[in-house]
Amino acid sequence: MSDTTDSGPMLAADGTPLKRSLARALRRQKIRALMLVAPLLLFVILTFIMPIASMLMRSVDNEMVGEILPQTVVEIQNWDANSGELPDEAVYAAFAADLVQAVKNKEHTKLGSRLNYEQTGLSSMFRQSGRKVKNWDPVTDGPFKEKLIKAHKGWGEIETWAAIKTHSSKYTSGYFLNAIDMQKTPQGIAAQPEDKQILITLFIRTLKMSLIITGCCILLAYPVAWILANLPARSANLLMILVLLPFWTSLLVRTSAWKVMLQQQGVINEVLVWLGIVADDNRLEIINNQFGTIVAMTHILLPFMILPMYSVMQTIQPTYLRAAKSLGATNWTAFWRVYFPQSIPGIGAGSILVFILAIGYYITPEIVGGTDGVFISNRIAYHISKSLNWGLAAALGAILLAVVLVLYWAYDKIVGIDNVKLG
């Protein structure tokens, strides 16, 4: 029906045209819904999205060099790092002026440790020269070239100045390059020296172990989900407690429980020794390595696999299986051709969830992983709290975040975020 009739537009009770009235009602509904969501959305954006965005900024941010050496970064642009000659007096003078100012503000060590990430040795150079140049006057004490080289012979090396020039821009890809075991050199992008290449290995290990953990979870969760979905409701509910109790128990409790189980004097080793399967002086080493991490994390993440599988399997009619068998299928064919294809959505949902959770795990690998069972997250934490190389930590975090977001997007496509079920 069209909204114009012979007697003019169709009218609502208050005399406005019906179309406009409906549109207004819809708009009002939308606004009301948005108003209800707005406070939370604002809260999440302020307290969660913004911190993560600022972390991403930090992974390319390189303002420190330009801020502490403002004159040097301008002068050094005129110098060609590949010419094979040291920069001229103008650069040294600018640098001396900047350095004196930096020492006054007590910023030169900060800059030293920043540049030390790129070239080892610069940190101590800045610290030592800082003490000597403290009383120089940048206007009258020139020329500075010889004086600086006398203060520390490092200032007479081309590499030093090349490093400063390479890292004088406001934004840098250096941290990201470091994160994939590359580095930015005056000659362009190159691989890190062999002994510093550990991050790619760590990324690959993280992915590999997350895959193994996901695989173990699928293998263990499938029979359990099947039996929960096919037992009568009363016994299934009782068994469900055995799944939900670990799910609700604190992560630290479960991790410490695995420490108790796996250590050299732990429960598993004691039982094996008591049974005579393992000799007392040859106990199994099942903690502080990859095996320990895999066992503990499989246990911790197993409920996240069982629950989605269970909710999918509950909807599969048992009559399908019986129909297949009555048509002559063997047990295996009936399962593999009829039941299994219908349970794949559950496997997919559980796998992505477990993989996403596993890839970012920190606590469990830290406690039971030793040195060769740690993940990339442990490296991020190390750079935040120990080495204080925050830019690299942010770059590593950004790469990890990108991987997780791709998986999250896939999860949303396959399962839909609003279909996530808990408990």
Place this chain on the structure above:
Amino acid sequence: MAALTPISRKPMTFVLPIVAIVGAIAGMFVGTSFGSTTLGFFMGAIALAGLACVYVNLFDNERMVRWFHIVGSIVLGYLAAGNIGILLAGLFGWFSIWFIYWIYEGRYRAKLLPYLTPGQVLWHYTFYVICGSIFVFLITPILVVMPLSFNAQDFFTFTDKMLRLDPEGYSLKHYQDFLGLREDSNGEWLRSFWNSLKIAPIATVISVSLGTLAAIGLSQSHVPAKRAIMAILISPMIVPLIISATGMYFFYSDLGGFMENSLGMNKDFVGYVKVILAHAVLGIPFVIITVTATLVGFDRSLTRAAANMGAGPVTTFFRVQMPLILPGVISGGLFAFITSFDEVVVVMFIGSASQKTLPWQMFLGLREQISPTILAVATILVALSIMLLATLEILRRRSERLRGMSPG
């Protein structure tokens, strides 16, 4: 449910080998602990098969035989290994006599379909055993912690006295250490426990109140950009904690600096505010998910009926909608609470020592000084999670009853 299958007694040639295998496995364990595996293996097989033969051929009264067998096992167990022997032998005696009759009378067939082949029956029970061992894998670590927390020694392992069930091997000293009642305890545990109890409820209140409002908004029929909004609100659950922690570490230290220097707030107070805000945002996805799930089953005509009878939106919300979705809100709140109560990465990054929470203290305890007080704390936390689980189950049933579904 499968049809009733007629059962019949099985011949001795079928029963005895199976019983002998079970006896051999058990005998192997006993034999190993006494020094000779092979001897135990054969002794166990012969003993159990012989007993089975005597029981089913000479006696008719199954109840009497059962009691005789169990009591006999307990006596033998006590003579061989003391207190712990009573427990193990009693359990094995109970299982073995049940197993003998289960096989002999053919009871294993009773609940299965009548047309299954022997191979299918075998697979059926093998599958049960596989599932059983996975359940054991799930629950053992949690159960092992409990007795160890009563250890009288400062070890993470079972001592000989504990295995002999000697009362001297057990003590409450780790619990006393947790409560700060011992001279050498420094009160850190209790202090961090109080910190957790301060932070978690406030964070929960924030995430529940904002989250419920947003869930109601999201469940309306016309919400622009619903998927995008949902993705943002769920993201704190998906983004790895270490990344959230890294981002918050930088951002919240700036925020904290601003609050302390420009607004002149107390340092401690600012610390708590930072941790509470961070924990609140981490709990939000759980509230959104559970409350949205409850709202799916909510009948919209109820709010219209309320409006029809003259109730304003606020009255409708508190008198009609809220009581109906309350179970979902509470279970979302419990999720948010446990998220905050259990969280350690973020609080370690953004909090200072005065905000040390219980999981943080446990983490330190595990990594630096291995103190068995952790096991006492773990046991207390397991008890807490059992309580939470029970509450959730009650809520689920109530919610189904309110919505007119039968309790599952």
